Amino acid sequence: MTDARRFYARWARLYDALARLPGVRSWRAAAVNALALSPGDAVVEMGCGTGANLPHARRAVRPEGRVIGLDATRAMLERARGRGDADLLQADAVRPPIAVPVDGLLATFVAGMFADPAAVVDRWCDLVRPGGRAAFLHFAPSDRAWARPPNAAYRAFVWLSSTDKQRPGEVATGHQRRVDAAHDRLRERAVDYRERRLAGGYLRLASGRIE
Ligand SMILES: C[S@@+](CC[C@H](N)C(=O)[O-])C[C@H]1O[C@@H](n2cnc3c(N)ncnc32)[C@H](O)[C@@H]1O
Numbered sequence: 057m058t059d060a061r062r063f064y065a066r067w068a069r070l071y072d073a074l075a076r077l078p079g080v081r082s083w084r085a086a087a088v089n090a091l092a093l094s095p096g097d098a099v100v101e102m103g104c105g106t107g108a109n110l111p112h113a114r115r116a117v118r119p120e121g122r123v124i125g126l127d128a129t130r131a132m133l134e135r136a137r138g139r140g141d142a143d144l145l146q147a148d149a150v151r152p153p154i155a156v157p158v159d160g161l162l163a164t165f166v167a168g169m170f171a172d173p174a175a176v177v178d179r180w181c182d183l184v185r186p187g188g189r190a191a192f193l194h195f196a197p198s199d200r201a202w203a204r205p206p207n208a209a210y211r212a213f214v215w216l217s218s219t220d221k222q223r224p225g226e227v228a229t230g231h232q233r234r235v236d237a238a239h240d241r242l243r244e245r246a247v248d249y250r251e252r253r254l255a256g257g258y259l260r261l262a263s264g265r266i267e
Pocket of ligand 1: 060061064075102103104105106107108126127128129132147148149150163164165166169
């Protein structure tokens, strides 16, 4: 088990409580909306964690659609059980064992965890049928003075969940570089890449149509 998975296995209950706070729901709904799903569509969430996005995805695809939540950490998936009536899959999102073309691919707070995010995003985009969409949501630290407390919380969280024993600031910088690489690759792969900020600028919501 990797250190990141050990971290999430240990803190699944607390993570779940934070991930489903009322204020967080609108961000999750916005991320799912960016997929422009229709009833009957198939949507996959990579690194779905405790399933906080899955009910939003289910609402979008209605009962006739398919929602698949994939995560590497069993304890996180156990908390996702029953949410969004999703098919849950314990697997590595770096090489996801998904055989069917999907209409929507979602990843929230995940891409910064991969050693080679661009290669992972390429594999994810290959799963999306032509005309389908992908959407990513990630934290975006700000350099404004008033942004110090949330930035510090972000750095601490990334450091705690990381294998890296460098200083928190350096770990967060590396994490941010990987998030940038993931978004850049989506920009290259999508025909109508859009990115907007949520939560007062602290979140980047990127999406695009894959051809
Ligand atoms: C910060 S949590 C995000 C969870 C969820 N997407 C959310 O928005 O609440 C990161 C998740 O990625 C999962 N994860 C990390 N590396 C993974 C991998 N290689 N394959 C699948 N899941 C992975 C962890 O188990 C954890 O559940």
